[in-house]
Amino acid sequence: MIAYLTNLAALAAIFGILAATLNVAVGYAGIFSVAHAVFFGLGAYAGAQIALVLVPDALVAMLVAGLVSGVLSLCLALPALRVRGEYFVAASLGLQMMATTLFSEWKTVTGGIGGLTGIPRPHIFGVEVGTLPLALAALGLILLATAALMRGAFGRTLRSIRDAESAAEALGKNVAAAKALAVAFACAGAGVAGALFALHMQFVNVESFNLDQSVLIMAMVIIGGTGTLLGPLVGAVILLSLPAGLAFLPFIPATEVGAVQQMVYGLAMTLLMIFRPAGLVGDLSRGKSTA
Amino acid sequence: MLFIQLLLQGLQVGAIYALTAAGFALIFGATRVFHFAHGSSFALAGYVFIFAMQAGWPWWLGGLAATLAATLFGIGVFWFVYRPIQRHEGSFFTVFVAAFGVGIVVQNLIGIFAGRGFASVDTSLSRAVEVLPDVFLAQVFWVAISVACLLFAALTLFLTRHNAGVALRALHQNPDLLRAYGLSSTRLSLLAFALGSALAAPAAMVTAMTSGMNEAIGHQVMLISMAATIVGGVGSLRGAALAGLMLGVAESVALNFVDTQWAEAVSFLVLFAFIIFRPSGIFGIAQAR
Amino acid sequence: MSAPILVCEGLSRSFGGVKAVAGVSLALPAGQVTALVGPNGAGKTTVFNLITGNLRADAGSAMLRGRSIMGLAPHKVARMGVARSFQDLRLFTHMSVRDNIRTATETSAWFWQPGGATARRAREAATEEALARTGLLELAEARAIDLAYAERKFLSMARILAARAEIWLLDEPASGLDLASRLRFGALLKEARRQGVAICLIEHNLDVVTELADRIAFLDQGQVLAEGEPEAILKDPKLAAIYFGDRGEAA
Ligand SMILES: Nc1ncnc2c1ncn2[C@@H]1O[C@H](COP(=O)(O)OP(=O)(O)OP(=O)(O)O)[C@@H](O)[C@H]1O
Ligand SMILES: [Mg+2]
Numbered sequence: 001m002i003a004y005l006t007n008l009a010a011l012a013a014i015f016g017i018l019a020a021t022l023n024v025a026v027g028y029a030g031i032f033s034v035a036h037a038v039f040f041g042l043g044a045y046a047g048a049q050i051a052l053v054l055v056p057d058a059l060v061a062m063l064v065a066g067l068v069s070g071v072l073s074l075c076l077a078l079p080a081l082r083v084r085g086e087y088f089v090a091a092s093l094g095l096q097m098m099a100t101t102l103f104s105e106w107k108t109v110t111g112g113i114g115g116l117t118g119i120p121r122p123h124i125f126g127v128e129v130g131t132l133p134l135a136l137a138a139l140g141l142i143l144l145a146t147a148a149l150m151r152g153a154f155g156r157t158l159r160s161i162r163d164a165e166s167a168a169e170a171l172g173k174n175v176a177a178a179k180a181l182a183v184a185f186a187c188a189g190a191g192v193a194g195a196l197f198a199l200h201m202q203f204v205n206v207e208s209f210n211l212d213q214s215v216l217i218m219a220m221v222i223i224g225g226t227g228t229l230l231g232p233l234v235g236a237v238i239l240l241s242l243p244a245g246l247a248f249l250p251f252i253p254a255t256e257v258g259a260v261q262q263m264v265y266g267l268a269m270t271l272l273m274i275f276r277p278a279g280l281v282g283d284l285s286r287g288k289s290t291a
Numbered sequence: 292m293l294f295i296q297l298l299l300q301g302l303q304v305g306a307i308y309a310l311t312a313a314g315f316a317l318i319f320g321a322t323r324v325f326h327f328a329h330g331s332s333f334a335l336a337g338y339v340f341i342f343a344m345q346a347g348w349p350w351w352l353g354g355l356a357a358t359l360a361a362t363l364f365g366i367g368v369f370w371f372v373y374r375p376i377q378r379h380e381g382s383f384f385t386v387f388v389a390a391f392g393v394g395i396v397v398q399n400l401i402g403i404f405a406g407r408g409f410a411s412v413d414t415s416l417s418r419a420v421e422v423l424p425d426v427f428l429a430q431v432f433w434v435a436i437s438v439a440c441l442l443f444a445a446l447t448l449f450l451t452r453h454n455a456g457v458a459l460r461a462l463h464q465n466p467d468l469l470r471a472y473g474l475s476s477t478r479l480s481l482l483a484f485a486l487g488s489a490l491a492a493p494a495a496m497v498t499a500m501t502s503g504m505n506e507a508i509g510h511q512v513m514l515i516s517m518a519a520t521i522v523g524g525v526g527s528l529r530g531a532a533l534a535g536l537m538l539g540v541a542e543s544v545a546l547n548f549v550d551t552q553w554a555e556a557v558s559f560l561v562l563f564a565f566i567i568f569r570p571s572g573i574f575g576i577a578q579a580r
Numbered sequence: 581m582s583a584p585i586l587v588c589e590g591l592s593r594s595f596g597g598v599k600a601v602a603g604v605s606l607a608l609p610a611g612q613v614t615a616l617v618g619p620n621g622a623g624k625t626t627v628f629n630l631i632t633g634n635l636r637a638d639a640g641s642a643m644l645r646g647r648s649i650m651g652l653a654p655h656k657v658a659r660m661g662v663a664r665s666f667q668d669l670r671l672f673t674h675m676s677v678r679d680n681i682r683t684a685t686e687t688s689a690w691f692w693q694p695g696g697a698t699a700r701r702a703r704e705a706a707t708e709e710a711l712a713r714t715g716l717l718e719l720a721e722a723r724a725i726d727l728a729y730a731e732r733k734f735l736s737m738a739r740i741l742a743a744r745a746e747i748w749l750l751d752e753p754a755s756g757l758d759l760a761s762r763l764r765f766g767a768l769l770k771e772a773r774r775q776g777v778a779i780c781l782i783e784h785n786l787d788v789v790t791e792l793a794d795r796i797a798f799l800d801q802g803q804v805l806a807e808g809e810p811e812a813i814l815k816d817p818k819l820a821a822i823y824f825g826d827r828g829e830a831a
Contacts, residue, residue: 032384079566082570083566085383086325087570089325089384089387090517090518090562090566091563091567093514093559094518094559094562094563094566095563097514097555097559098559098560098563101552105550105552156675156679156682156683156686159672162674163672163673163674163675164672166654167671167739168672168683169634169653170654170658170663170666171658171663171683171739172655172658172659173655173683174655211510219388219392222388227674256403259399259403260403262398263399265395266391266394266399267392267396269391269392270372270388270389270390270396271392273372273376273386273388273392274375274376274389
């Protein structure tokens with residue numbers, strides 16, 4: 001039972017990072033990425049390879065994973081600078097689909113469908129550490145950084161861009177740089193979460209990094225509430241405990257738990273958008289529609 | 292010969308894509324709703340058709356039921372999901388998330404009730420015969436092509452001749468023109484959703500007879516329709532249809548050079564490239580920014 | 581009269597076949613209000629867009645204190661001291677009024693601002709001053725989207741005040757204002773003029789123009805038909821005919 005709860009807590013922290021960083025893009029910058037799992041995956045593969053090939057040092061793995069995802073976030077920043085609204089969602093969907101293919105086909109790095117197995121337990125300077133404290137520390141740091149950034153000039157710049165891009169430009173804001181940086185921050189965070197995930201599961205394969213996962217992360221942000229610090233965390237905890245909760249309901253056959261779980265969050269997304277579009281926590285409305 | 296085989300196959304797939312993309316583009320053009328649940332219309336139609344055929348219904352009755360299912364679903368989503376959101380000025384993203392939620396629900400409902408995995412209709416139409424040395428063609432190819440051509444002709448006629456059709460087209464170009472026609476925007480939106488969703492039904496039936504359905508197909512169809520609409524140029528039905536056809540062919544012909552898994556990514560590569568280099572699409576009137 | 585800060589010459593831009601702006605020359609001296617007047621679709625907003633880099637000019641030049649700003653990105657033009665308002669305001673709808681203004685005072689978007697604590701206090705002071713002068717102090721914590729019409733217009737002005745620019749390009753800032761608001765707006769403008777800001781004002785209401793403008797440039801179909809003292813321009817029957825839409829009589 002303890003092991004079960006520790007596992008759940010570590011996963012909650014990891015997905016909390018994912019949701020919190022996606023929220024920087026979605027809630028503050030108005031960049032509606034449906035490709036967050038891509039950068040989660042990039043970080044996971046990078047972290048796993050570091051641990052497998054180089055050293056099982058958690059800090060190195062997380063650092064490299066964050067770097068890889070942060071640099072490759074250019075793939076997402078590029079369309080974000082070119083287009084908005086539906087077009088950007090479409091571009092990120094396209095990126096997600098291409099990445100899924102890449103993850104399952106580039107077998108030398110990702111292990112293909114079979115994935116990477118036998119990832120060693122994480123160490124820090126040679127001492128073995130649990131993933132839960134590691135994940136909690138990372139989550140805390142990332143939340144602190146997010147709060148500091150979003151409360152300051154950078155956060156204001158992002159929100160001003162979200163609300164009226166041309167007016168932000170007319171006040172001297174470098175829109176391209178701000179967007180690229182927001183995307184890089186969000187993706188680097190996802191990369192760190194990926195490395196943690198790989199070290200925690202000791203096994204990764206493409207199924208954790210496909211469109212369904214991106215939508216799940218998106219749902220966490222949406223259900224919790226965009227543009228708030230704690231909303232995404234609440235969303236992550238709710239959606240992660242959903243399968244466990246459903247498993248206790250006797251009238252759902254075990255084989256259908258997955259499907260019922262997906263239906264519940266699909267339904268939750270739809271109903272929330274109709275009745276409470278700001279999410280459970282937030283009262284802040286999301287970005288305006290396309291120009 | 293392999294190339295010709297793939298080309299023909301691509302045309303058949305492309306015809307299916309063209310129909311669903313045209314439906315998606317019609318809805319988006321007229322209502323500005325990025326109908327992400329469009330794939331669900333397709334999936335529902337396909338499964339209704341499969342069930343009808345398994346129950347021994349005549350094909351036309353099955354087709355009618357499938358079309359009805361798609362149309363009702365499209366109208367229902369508009370009425371119960373999009374309209375309430377638009378009423379309190381929800382942004383495009385609110386609509387997107389809600390539609391995505393609907394798609395997830397439908398996919399899993401189908402999974403639970405129709406079973407997961409592959410399902411198809413077996414007819415004599417889908418039996419392939421050799422038409423050229425090493426080139427096999429099933430009759431369903433001709434069905435797909437002619438149905439697509441017929442429907443496009445009918446759609447064009449409707450959009451250019453019929454009063455409501457002209458209004459829909461006008462709406463594509465300039466939403467403000469609406470009042471000039473004295474038609475309510477709700478009724479036109481309903482019409483767009485009904486027509487657009489109905490277009491997905493024949494495509495779904497052909498798919499059910501050829502490559503078959505699975506519960507996740509709605510996702511894939513939605514993505515392709517969206518890709519075709521953007522590549523074709525938002526605001527242009529013809530563009531969407533043509534781009535759908537092209538994507539089908541490209542995907543199929545790519546098999547000549549790469550593995551199946553990579554071929555599926557071709558459409559998205561094309562989409563991604565278009566968004567970065569030419570966001571207004573091939574025939575785009577609407578600017579992306 | 582002082583030398584103009586901003587000088588535009590031969591600005592041109594067409595959209596498809598439509599010549600929206602065809603060879604517009606304009607000079608904005610410090611401490612003067614130049615009104616840009618003309619019928620709907622004359623190309624007034626497009627002139628602003630060409631100056632600020634929101635649109636690329638087909639031909640022509642724009643010099644700011646002798647330096648060309650043609651082809652610069654909008655944020656660079658803004659950083660050189662050109663502030664503009666938009667006809668449709670483009671407020672930061674979901675930010676508070678104070679944050680809307682604060683954003684305008686921040687010269688860098690990043691984590692630290694130049695100038696340290698002194699500069700930070702100066703920014704806060706500028707924010708509060710802009711709030712006070714536009715009468716928005718009580719509404720400082722309200723979201724922009726919740727403001728009434730006139731308040732929105734003043735928020736748009738407050739952003740410009742706070743930006744401390746030496747050139748203001750104002751796109752119909754007074755349209756639809758009631759008399760009291762218009763007086764307050766007039767006072768704002770006169771104060772800025774006194775401080776030496778070069779102001780270009782697009783305005784349809786000729787009473788406002790008469791009261792505030794030092795010079796008028798009359799724009800029609802992308803061309804400056806006349807430029808000069810308000811009295812001379814406003815008395816010209818030909819221009820009046822164009823302005824009030826009797827194109828047939830004018831010809
Ligand atoms: N981005 C654009 N694309 C295409 N045409 C444009 C664009 N911007 C302006 N135009 C056209 O240029 C012409 C001038 O427009 P502009 O907005 O500058 O007029 P204006 O003088 O500001 O009018 P108003 O008083 O109505 O604001 C119009 O015919 C308009 O349709
Ligand atoms: Mg204008």
